[in-house]
Amino acid sequence: MRKKIVAANWKMNMNSSTGEKLVNGILNGLPVLNENQKVVICPPFPYLAMVQNETKNVPNLHVGAQNAHAQESGAYTGEVSAGMLKEMGIEYVILGHSERREYNHETNAQLKEKVDRVLSEGLHVIFCCGESLATRDANTQNDFVENQLTESLFHLDAEKYSHISIAYEPIWAIGTGRTATAQQAQDMHAHIRKVISKKYGADLANDLTILYGGSCKASNAAELFSNPDVDGGLIGGASLKSADFLPIVEAMIKAK
Numbered sequence: 001m002r003k004k005i006v007a008a009n010w011k012m013n014m015n016s017s018t019g020e021k022l023v024n025g026i027l028n029g030l031p032v033l034n035e036n037q038k039v040v041i042c043p044p045f046p047y048l049a050m051v052q053n054e055t056k057n058v059p060n061l062h063v064g065a066q067n068a069h070a071q072e073s074g075a076y077t078g079e080v081s082a083g084m085l086k087e088m089g090i091e092y093v094i095l096g097h098s099e100r101r102e103y104n105h106e107t108n109a110q111l112k113e114k115v116d117r118v119l120s121e122g123l124h125v126i127f128c129c130g131e132s133l134a135t136r137d138a139n140t141q142n143d144f145v146e147n148q149l150t151e152s153l154f155h156l157d158a159e160k161y162s163h164i165s166i167a168y169e170p171i172w173a174i175g176t177g178r179t180a181t182a183q184q185a186q187d188m189h190a191h192i193r194k195v196i197s198k199k200y201g202a203d204l205a206n207d208l209t210i211l212y213g214g215s216c217k218a219s220n221a222a223e224l225f226s227n228p229d230v231d232g233g234l235i236g237g238a239s240l241k242s243a244d245f246l247p248i249v250e251a252m253i254k255a256k
């Protein structure tokens, strides 16, 4: 059965004290989640252990990293391996965020290797895709996103998809306050599901969780999540205050 997820992407924000307050605020207001409703908190690496500690007894609340390296180990100064994350009990890893594609020049081919490494450790990948404004203006977003999926995910065997969720994040909507309309999100999510279905069959595509990200907030989450192919969100700015984040979790629970 398809799971719903709301994931918090703190990016390079918070410190240990504001981060801890945020987690406690979330825990204080967190509604009861069932097995098909997940909340994933993705802090910067130095705060993973703290968030892990604070949340360890909360069912269906998980901790994720924002990146992992493609290699198992070795001379990669400044990098963190999926095995290290696994060892500390981290369950999710965001891969392919557009900020990493832009500032760290991550390519579809490199992301394919990262996906393999993270899956080989048994962790769950939240794989980000999404087009720039220029691509949207040229109306080639469907082909662009299809190519991102093809080049980074389509080498995988079908059974790996139980450990994959996709986050559609149009770059023009990230941190800009300019959210995709509910219709734009639904259209792309339906396209992604169709592309997955063509390659892996309708059952697998139907079970796949596809999140929307990009200026998703309390005021628009319910409308976005009411779409049949939008299964939750990857939340940046609105994940940094519990009062902003919790209504988005509520919207996920109430949707459909």
Ligand code: PGA
Residues within 6 Å of the ligand: 009, 169, 173, 174, 175, 176, 213, 214, 215, 216, 234, 235, 236, 237, 238
């Ligand atoms: P935003 O970021 O919610 O601040 O737009 C989303 C993301 O980049 O994951």
